[in-house]
Amino acid sequence: MAKTESQCILGIDPGSRATGYGVIAKKGIRLYYVTCGVIRLSNKYSFSERLKIIFDGLCEVIANHKPTVAAVEDVFVAANPRTALKLGHARGVAVLAALHNGLPVYDYTPRMVKQAVVGYGNADKHQVQQMVRVLLQLSAAPSADAADALAVAMCHANQTVIDGEVVK
Secondary structure, eight states: OOOOOEEEEEEEEOOSSEEEEEEEEEETTEEEEEEEEEEEOOTTSOHHHHHHHHHHHHHHHHHHHOOSEEEEEOOOOOSSHHHHHHHHHHHHHHHHHHHHTTOOEEEEOHHHHHHHHTSOTTOOHHHHHHHHHHHTTOSSOOOHHHHHHHHHHHHHHTSEEETTEEEO
């Protein structure tokens, strides 16, 4: 009898005000919900302090749930360059937290994530939330940021990785 491949995947939806995270388990072709949440960042902290909070929060999630791989949503092109820069900083800290904890990191564009979960690359947040709820058999839809993070993890779960590279 063949051994069923098992993997624990951390999905991250980085943001400078809210960073979503979601952890799923993949056993064979089945996906199972483990946990999700949002690291909320108050304006009472400086931007640098918020980056440290993201790092510490993700390190805690990794320590508690022991994922084997991290999938991070790539930066979309924002209309405001300053917003894009802050998002890039948050994303960099998320990648660093994963690498600091020994996880390989895979990047996915928002379009790839939506295509993988909803089947439509221009899906809205509500559609992503509802498909995540259905596909993971959750009793209620997670918050938008947590659903996005779970969707990133689900996107990775459906990819083929050979020698550390995603095969497209």
